[in-house]
Amino acid sequence: MLKENILIARGKKPADLLLKNASYINVFTGEIERQNIAIANGKIVGFGEYEAREEIDVAGQIVTPGLIDAHIHIESSQLVPTEFAKLVLAQGTTAIVADPHEIANVCGMDGIQFMIDSLKNTLLNFKMMLPSCVPATPFETTGAVLSGRDCTREVQKKDIAGLAEFMNIPALLLADEDACRKLQGAIDAQKIIDGHAPSVTGRDLNAYLVAGVRTDHECTTVNEAIEKVAKGMYILMREGSATQDVAVLCKAITPYTRSRFLFCTDDKHAEDIERIGHINHAVRVAIEAGLSPIDAIICATINAAICYGFYNKGAVAIGYDADLAVFDSLQTMRCTMTIVDGKVVAKNGKAIVQFKGVEDKKVVTSMHIQEVTASTFNLPCETKRARVIEVFAKTLFTEEKIITIIPNATDIVLPKGILKIAVLERHKSTGNIAVALLSGITLKNGAIAQTIAHDSHNCIVLGDNNKDMALAVNTLQKVGGGIAIVYANKVHTLPLEVAGLMTAVAENQYIAQMKKMVQLSKDLGVQADIDVFMTLSFMALPVIPKLKMTDKGLFDVMQFAYTKVAVE
């Protein structure tokens, strides 16, 4: 191949493909160059006049290096990697840095291996990071634990690029033994350590960096970004489904800081990727916010390639891998063609390739809940006042509300506007269950259950009656996890059979199913401005104030302690 490419580059043999009349962004000179691009054996072999077996005229369009997502939890798309890849390739993304934090919490290293094996079946380039915080907190029951010893062993492996976002900041700042072992393991293996340090500043930030962390995707202000860049971090500007920071953070980019900014999505739903795009959307947002298009493309390509060691990627340059994206314009960033390894893999927003899914029994047997009955959800409460989780639209923060109730030794009678919420441990058949009260979501004669519940991904269920809640949970047990809605005595499911988090059905089929589930939730009474699936998915994460609940009980995040529904 080397010999042949040398001869092709010299014009002694025809190339495989010639992109004619290309206007491409040169990330090294900051200029838009107008030349044909010759490709052979997956490499860019020349610019200018070349003969080729195939020609594609891209006049009037913009060619960029394939875009790179510097931090993504594929699981948030609810698609297995072999389907997810089609979605993002169609948007011009040709490489990702994946953090399999969700599946790791359910299936441990087996889950990570499934993600690696699956991505290897695709044409999407990837770096796989090792989740650093499994479990995320000691207040919940996960399917797996990755200890300091585990991490030190696994991070050395060839398929692991580094240690994923180190979220346990309190443990790090206290120089906790197990936390330090994880960090030291990655340092010794000479691999990158990703950060997750919202609002960490000053000496605490110094301590965080001394521990070897090199990136952060939790910045939300210009000042925070500048301090972090000045101290040596790469800033991953996030534009995901739940959180959008690009428009603000790109204001921190100067000709000097530019090389330290990357894009990421962190969590992005499949339907959002299909509708508004992936990293191309982040680029669009940055350009709309005033960043120069060239700078935006640099952040989306070569910067990420350098930060994460994608050698020979991130640039339209000779000898580089022929991973390219073609957009109709830098304003719309609508992807008209994606090329990976010299082959056209997507056209006009649709993948034209299929990838073989990985069949792995270890990741489709994650549901272990014994059959429940209506009485499982009984909530005895013998006081006159009760504690309620109050949720709001468009925020993951909750409040605590105290309501008056009629004491009942068997099961509380739900006052108007109050729902029951329960978390059932699903990994190890412990039978752990916690039942509590919730307000802020309307829902009538039905229940919604799901096995997506950060970070342990136990089974969470919301309803206004015990019977429907039981039906929803029992149905999820049968289908292997996913989302179940009981509406008008009928149960509707969106099975997520892989770890209860992802499905292997085709991406377009999943998106259609998901739209149906959203409609069903609205039919059930959920307000228009509430994404009930996302709200539920964060209700079991005991780190965002104020009241959350895990399989072990109602949790007061501010007090950092369990609490009770009953208020004396």
Add this chain to the structure above:
Amino acid sequence: MLKENILIARGKKPADLLLKNASYINVFTGEIERQNIAIANGKIVGFGEYEAREEIDVAGQIVTPGLIDAHIHIESSQLVPTEFAKLVLAQGTTAIVADPHEIANVCGMDGIQFMIDSLKNTLLNFKMMLPSCVPATPFETTGAVLSGRDCTREVQKKDIAGLAEFMNIPALLLADEDACRKLQGAIDAQKIIDGHAPSVTGRDLNAYLVAGVRTDHECTTVNEAIEKVAKGMYILMREGSATQDVAVLCKAITPYTRSRFLFCTDDKHAEDIERIGHINHAVRVAIEAGLSPIDAIICATINAAICYGFYNKGAVAIGYDADLAVFDSLQTMRCTMTIVDGKVVAKNGKAIVQFKGVEDKKVVTSMHIQEVTASTFNLPCETKRARVIEVFAKTLFTEEKIITIIPNATDIVLPKGILKIAVLERHKSTGNIAVALLSGITLKNGAIAQTIAHDSHNCIVLGDNNKDMALAVNTLQKVGGGIAIVYANKVHTLPLEVAGLMTAVAENQYIAQMKKMVQLSKDLGVQADIDVFMTLSFMALPVIPKLKMTDKGLFDVMQFAYTKVAVE
């Protein structure tokens, strides 16, 4: 250490060292920041107010990351690495990318191992590249050969950072089997390949890049640099003893291309390093030529760190290695202090550390010349005209001059202004010897011999009489190689006992000896503007036109063929 550094960064324990009132260059923001720098366990752990066991006030000075030489043949300093390191550390250089091309030509892998072992004994950080062209040409006899198979095996080793400057461009462009094997070996090992591509452009440059080459240090014009950067190369701006390109090349630096420019010295004599500096001198030249001081420091530090994978180096940032240089000002770039791994290693231009030299028999037994006599240098010439190598001051190019002589079947009688030059194979006792004529250097009643003769480093000798030439060569055989001058019937030597290229004496002692040898050459009649040792060292390199000579005979570079002294 990690645990302790976390606590120190948080101010819970004192740091080891505080650089007070530092004005340091932040390569990530492009600003000069004014803060104390706290150091512990070899790392930068904080900025601002910190307690420390030791404080050094650097008010009024400039602190930069330790400088990096991106390409150097240490052998050109004629000092073993343990002495060379002291010289460059004293100038603020804390890391180098070494290409042991010279010793590899003499001692093969044993020589490279000696360089690695020696550098490991120092505090100078390094990456060791594997010489790619040993021998450089087939027209000379080297001490060792590194074949494609050898390179493929060796480049995989942990101590080898990549494949050194790939000089054999004709072989590459023809996709020669052995050349491609070397390149493919480095690609497969995922290691960097350095280039050496003077004036290579267009499709030939494309072919060169497709072969995996990523850097070039042979650029001499802005246009050449821009084409190479645009196509994906890093440009190493050279400022060495023989060649100075910085003042020109730094004009190609823009806010976009900046990250692709580095500095190197390639070849720099010890006395030049001591007198005018090392990479700090290159920075000074760039600033004088109009490059912003911040940009110059960026090229000299983080750019090289990123290009060659010096992780945690190249920046004054938290968690980075405490490798720092302190200069009196950005204009003078006079190094007042160098810190490596948190320890002060040099002050006011002098190293304050000593490194243990490596004793290795394999590299001190490189001389294998049987005793010669005056008649060894007889040059019979029965024609009336003879071919003479004509040399000039300040260029490595030579011309061919035809002179009239009196035919002599035993030994030519040297006309006025004509000297004899001879190359004797010294590696394998082949007895190979070539004798020819040279003009352009004056020399009276004496001879100069040396074992530095690129790239094979055979023994080269220049003289106006056979007896002195024989004495010079026999003396070098006795002392194990180096430089010998016969003047007024007395022989003076500068032994370079390591491979006939380097000495293990202390750097200051060597520099004093070398100054004496220069004086002796002047006493012998060599013109003031001629560096006779450098001229001789390039006289045996059959790639620079027009007439050169190897141990196999007089060589016409333009004809790419051997020729004769006698002109019919």
